[in-house]
Amino acid sequence: MRISVIALFAAAAMAAAPAGAGSLDQAQKGKLIFQTHCALCHDDSEHMLNDNGPALFGVVGRTVGSVQGYQYTAALRDAGAHGDRWTEKRLDDLLRKPTGVYGGTTMPMNFSKVGDRKAIIAYLKTLKAE
DSSP: OOOOOOHHHHHHHHHHOOOOOOSSOOOHHHHHIIIIIIITTTOOOOOOOOSSSSOTOOOOBBBBTTTTOOOOOOOHHHHHHOOBBBOOHHHHHHHHHHHSSSOOOOOOOOOHHHHHHHHHHHHHHHSSSO
8 A cells, every 4th residue: 555755744744633623724735745846956944955956935026036155047037037936826826837837947857736736836835934
């Protein structure tokens, strides 16, 4: 029997949740998806540590291609220069089909399930300074 990593993370999170907490909320689900599929390339800490992809702390509302020290593709640099911002809609489109939003992007992941994209975006919205 094959068990997915997300299922294991979800089971562990549910086991750690207080009694009566119910199912995972959207941001918690998004964090699990992020940790499983996105954290290999993207950092989510406030310290803006960069790995293979730009750090995502504060991404919602941020200008596209604007993390200092990260080498963006020309398409993302140009989008930022034209004032594009990471809105929830733009993030949803990128997560669904990265090259459909910005041709030439090197992001290899896509998420076909609407619920997964909404959960990831809900988590990304939590990554901001208080």
